[in-house]
Amino acid sequence: MCTGVAFADTEAIRGRVLDDATGQPLPGVTVYGESDEAAVTDESGEFVLPGTPLAVTVIEGSYEPVVVPVTGRLEIRLVARPEGAEVIEIVGESRAATPGAVTIDRQQLTTIPGARGDVLSGIKNLPGIANNGSLTPLSSGLIIRGASPESSRILVDGFEIPILYHFLGVQSVLPTEMLGNVEYLPGTFGTSYGRASAGIVAATSRETPTETSAFAELSFINVAGLVQGPIGKRAGYAVAARRSVIDAILPAVIPSDSGLNFTAYPRYYDYQGKATYQPTDRWSLQAFVFGSDDGVELVTDRDNAADPVATGSFVNTASFTRGIASARYRRPGLDMKHAISAYTDTNHFTVGRERYLLLDRLGIATRSETIWDPTGWLRLTVGAESDLTRTDFDIKFTRPPREGDPRGPNFTNDALIVATGAATSRDLAGWASATAYPIPSLEITAGARVDAYLRNDVVEVQPRGQAAFTVTDGSTIRAAAGTYTRPAQNLDQGLQADLRPETAHQFSVGVEQRLLSSVTFRGTAFYNRLSDLIVLPADRRDPTSLGGYENLGSGSVRGVEMLLQARTEKVFGWLAYTGAIATRRDADGMPERRFDYDQTHNLIAVASVQIDPRWRVGGRFQLTTGRPYTPVMGAVYQSDIDSYLPMYGAPNSQRVDVQHQLDLRVDRTWTFDRWKLAAYLDISNVYVNAAAIDYQYNFDYSQRTALTSLPILPSFGVRGEL
Amino acid sequence: MKRIVLVFGLVGCADVPQPFELEHARVMAVRTEPPALAPDAVGRIDVLVTDAERGPRLAEPSAIVVTAPAGIEVTQTAAGWEVQSPSADELAGVRASLGFPADADVIVPLAITVESSEGALAAQKTIAFGTAAANPSAPTLLVDGAPMGDRVEARADSSVAVAAPVAELSYRWFSSVGDLIGYTTSAVRFDDPSAGEGLLGVVVRDQAGGVAWMITPAEVAP
Structure with missing residues (x-):
């Protein structure tokens, strides 16, 4: 997780890089601009990056890489990468993040129990998204802030997909490994997204x-x-x-x-x-x-x-x-x-x-x-x-x-x-x-x-x-x-x-x-x-x-x-x-x-x-x-x-x-x-x-039986990775 | 474009009364004789009910209410409930008040209450006034393709069918001798090896409100 708010002068971006867990400054970290610009942090974690890029990128060996939009005074907090985690993960803050917007890194979302390694199943654990197991048990969409799935949109690279989950809702239609960021906007999102009266994923x-x-x-x-x-x-x-x-x-x-x-x-x-x-x-x-x-x-x-x-x-x-x-x-x-x-x-x-x-x-x-x-x-x-x-x-x-x-x-x-x-x-x-x-x-x-x-x-x-x-x-x-x-x-x-x-x-x-x-x-x-x-x-x-x-x-x-x-x-x-x-x-x-x-x-x-x-x-x-x-x-x-x-x-x-x-x-x-x-x-x-x-x-409505959620769903998997 | 999502619960109703069970209190059919009345004609209303205590039987409703339109009267007499069709002039007035064509039948819904051993049962039935019609004939049955005698004698895997089924008619079977498969078709199979003696019935409906039924003793050998 990174937080970043920007400070920019006319010719350079200034900021500081910290360890998210300890709050200590990180010296010797390279901060990249958008073309050839780069800067290295000093003993105080401070850096000065020439130019006025829209975003900066930090890739540091034992930390999660981050891309941070330049929107004011810049403070970049790096999260240590868990051992054994996938290498390429980019977590960014949404532009003009709205109240309630959440960006959580993929490694966390995929290891949530019950998500079965599926990042788009993992987002159901964020605030504002209903437990649709009880609302639409076989649904293919998300219920955001009390609205029907049809009121929200699921976008991939800016374009809508008709369903988010396969039959029975146990798996999304896009594997985690093909996704970069997942931006969850439960409401009051910016002008870039439309045709939705509830939220955006x-x-x-x-x-x-x-x-x-x-x-x-x-x-x-x-x-x-x-x-x-x-x-x-x-x-x-x-x-x-x-x-x-x-x-x-x-x-x-x-x-x-x-x-x-x-x-x-x-x-x-x-x-x-x-x-x-x-x-x-x-x-x-x-x-x-x-x-x-x-x-x-x-x-x-x-x-x-x-x-x-x-x-x-x-x-x-x-x-x-x-x-x-x-x-x-x-x-x-x-x-x-x-x-x-x-x-x-x-x-x-x-x-x-x-x-x-x-x-x-x-x-x-x-x-x-x-x-x-x-x-x-x-x-x-x-x-x-x-x-x-x-x-x-x-x-x-x-x-x-x-x-x-x-x-x-x-x-x-x-x-x-x-x-x-x-x-x-x-x-x-x-x-x-x-x-x-x-x-x-x-x-x-x-x-x-x-x-x-x-x-x-x-x-x-x-x-x-x-x-x-x-x-x-x-x-x-x-x-x-x-x-x-x-x-x-x-x-x-x-x-x-x-x-x-x-x-x-x-x-x-x-x-x-x-x-x-x-x-x-x-x-x-x-x-x-x-x-x-x-x-x-x-x-x-x-x-x-x-x-x-x-x-x-x-x-x-x-x-x-x-x-x-x-x-x-x-x-x-x-x-x-x-x-x-x-x-x-x-x-x-x-x-x-x-x-x-x-x-x-x-x-x-x-x-x-x-x-x-x-x-x-x-x-x-x-x-x-x-x-x-x-x-x-x-x-x-x-x-x-x-x-x-x-x-x-x-x-x-x-x-x-x-x-x-x-x-x-x-x-x-x-x-x-x-x-x-x-x-x-x-x-x-x-x-x-x-x-x-x-x-x-039953046929004459004199008795009823309960449709129940799945009593237990074990899932075992093995994975070999080069 | 959003996708249509249709959801069906893939569960059975193992422990609830099934539609073919004669032991479950219910109205099996409401019959008016005839189902459609010419002007000035009189029709009789009776109800086929069943419950665990007394089984299937004809019952006299405790109340019948004409919900609309005004001018149609249903009365309880010593012989049972009767409905009096209006005269041709009165029917013409009803048609005019409802904006119906001059030759259209006037369809009147009746709200019916009948008592069973498990309490009051509610039903609704419509009667057509204008052109007379008749109820269908009570069916005769075949057991494994052969005409039944004075009772159905069948094996657990036997089929029982309506002789000369008619495509325009609908069929509904009832049983107190075990489960039935195909109870909304013109032929059924038993689905209970432990079945014994009881009753088997079938109610026949046409598309104009006509109804008839056949209820017979049945013995199903394992």
């Missing part, structure tokens, strides 16, 4: 290394491999692939009397390839192609009296491929990035013989951003992006569940969407912001983003601003506010062009305080006021409800987030707490209710200890409020259709069980002359607390 692909390396891994989850290395002095490559092994394990664990017969067991694979080339010291080019493919096909011979059409087979195939070509130009005071991306996205779902949802997307997108630092006390950012997507659809399917819906879809009795055709969405955006440092300890950013959702014929101007004030060394206060919108593109809302985007006015304040040399605290309070929420006023059984979405809803999310982090040479850990209330009204005059994703309390404790160069052990405990649900008060038999119509109580007025679980992880490393062998055992839910996460009712 922005991952960057990893720079190709200067030395050839490779690994192969086999675990309960998947088999994976990677090869990467340089090509000459100015180019590099990385190639990786993974394939699940869960389809080999499931037959052994599914009960024979389950009534389920898999024609094709759940399986996934993903793949990545990256090439970089640096024609000059100032230009760098890169091409990155990645994608994933998930599939499952099962047959059930059980009758489904409540939904006869759903009897038989379920088939789901989903895949995407994205290619990104980008160019970056950097010289002192100027940083320009231009990228173009093409992608395909396929999602086919069939239920029984008569219900199908076939979506095939093809798109092209561009993104450019320029950061100009003309004076050292003022930095200007301008950017633009475009997205053109064509969706071919062939649909005979019921409407998907709505926010607040007490029940899932009924493929027999619900009104059907029957449509074939193609739709094109065209989104354009531009943004500009200025960051000023009127005094060395104060950073103020103000700007605006304009999003044009041309399919909906809507243009939205969204002002945003952030401020950070360094009170004392190690003590910073932050505040931010802004307007955020997301277009009506989720689920079948995308078929309706007359909807306005959902809007959030977000406000947050936060404090960062170093308590001890190795202990820091972050606290954030936030308030999001929501309007134009898209609702479906009519009942899904009513065929006249088709095309009936309206911007009638409003609501708010307010809460606090706290993160207490500790890190020494051999130990890291944190205590993260989120307390939030997310409520809404589906229309003026309607009663206020909880959002589906409301989670009042979420407490996470993580600790990991490097016992010696060979052994690392860690634990993780999570305690969260159960998800809201709508109780069933009774049911009326519908004689004409031989079905029961449930009578519901107040929407989301009750909650399922409190969720709690303990995860443990043990890592063992063997180091040989030319290679390294590592093994890990990662056990989720050690004390087998199979808490209820939802309820399933």
Whole structure:
């Protein structure tokens, strides 16, 4: 973890380098600028770097490398690299970091118990992200500050990916080894990101290394491999692939009397390839192609009296491929990035013989951003992006569940969407912001983003601003506010062009305080006021409800987030707490209710200890409020259709069980002359607390059974690394 | 573009009452005779219920409420519950008030309450007024392809089917002699080697509210 706030004069950057654990200055450390500039720290850890680079890089043998943006008085704290850790790790602070933003290094995230070595699973342990095990147990997205997964965006090198996790959510679609930084912005983010009314997770692909390396891994989850290395002095490559092994394990664990017969067991694979080339010291080019493919096909011979059409087979195939070509130009005071991306996205779902949802997307997108630092006390950012997507659809399917819906879809009795055709969405955006440092300890950013959702014929101007004030060394206060919108593109809302985007006015304040040399605290309070929420006023059984979405809803999310982090040479850990209330009204005059994703309390404790160069052990405990649900008060038999119509109580007025679980992880490393062998055992839910996460009712709603979280999930893996 | 995510719980309901169990208190069918009434006609309403204490039987509702429109009356007589179809003129007035075409049937929902040994059961049934219609015929059954006698005598792996099934009709089977497979189709198989003696029933529905049923003693040999 590094902290850095800038001080710059017109010709040089001045700063100091410290050991993060001890607070002692580090002499003899080389600090690099953006071209040929470099400086070495003196006995006091001080350095003077010629020029006015946007960022400086510090690579020191036994410490984690860091890249620090130059945004004021510069103090760089280096974290000792744990023995046996991967060599190439870059951790940077986000530009104009907003309250609640967190950047935690990859080595920590991948060794969190329960994350199974997956950095994008590890981020679920940060404040503001809900424990979605209870909210959407099989979800492919993240729930940030009480908002649905569709309200946040997951970006890779600036472009969105349609899903973050493979089937069952046990693994993300991008392996840790292909990622550089992961920037988590739970709200009040800057103008560079848009089309999201909640939060942003922005991952960057990893720079190709200067030395050839490779690994192969086999675990309960998947088999994976990677090869990467340089090509000459100015180019590099990385190639990786993974394939699940869960389809080999499931037959052994599914009960024979389950009534389920898999024609094709759940399986996934993903793949990545990256090439970089640096024609000059100032230009760098890169091409990155990645994608994933998930599939499952099962047959059930059980009758489904409540939904006869759903009897038989379920088939789901989903895949995407994205290619990104980008160019970056950097010289002192100027940083320009231009990228173009093409992608395909396929999602086919069939239920029984008569219900199908076939979506095939093809798109092209561009993104450019320029950061100009003309004076050292003022930095200007301008950017633009475009997205053109064509969706071919062939649909005979019921409407998907709505926010607040007490029940899932009924493929027999619900009104059907029957449509074939193609739709094109065209989104354009531009943004500009200025960051000023009127005094060395104060950073103020103000700007605006304009999003044009041309399919909906809507243009939205969204002002945003952030401020950070360094009170004392190690003590910073932050505040931010802004307007955020997301277009009506989720689920079948995308078929309706007359909807306005959902809007959030977000406000947050936060404090960062170093308590001890190795202990820091972050606290954030936030308030999001929501309007134009898209609702479906009519009942899904009513065929006249088709095309009936309206911007009638409003609501708010307010809460606090706290993160207490500790890190020494051999130990890291944190205590993260989120307390939030997310409520809404589906229309003026309607009663206020909880959002589906409301989670009042979420407490996470993580600790990991490097016992010696060979052994690392860690634990993780999570305690969260159960998800809201709508109780069933009774049911009326519908004689004409031989079905029961449930009578519901107040929407989301009750909650399922409190969720709690303990995860443990043990890592063992063997180091040989030319290679390294590592093994890990990662056990989720050690004390087998199979808490209820939802309820399933019998045919007449007279009794219910609990759908429970996975009682225990052990994962063992071995990995050989050159 | 966001991806549609559909989630299905892959769990069974091992310890809860199944839809085919005759031991579970429930309304099996509501029948009006006839299911659609011409003007001035009178229809009779009865309910097939079952529970663990008394098994399947015809029961007289304790209450029937016409929820809409006004002018339709249901009365309890010595012979049971009856519904009186309005006259042609009155039906024309109802159609006009609802904005229906002149030749459209008027569909009226009835809210029905019937008592069982486990308490009151609630059901809803619609009746069409305008054009008369008839209930379907009670089905006859085949056991392993042969006509049944005065009772179903079957083995644990036998199939029981409706003779001459009709595609436009829906079927719902009930049993007190073990689990059934295919209980929403025109033929079922037993799925319980320990089954003994009990009852087997099937309710037949058409798409216009017509209903009929057949309930017979059954013996299933292991």
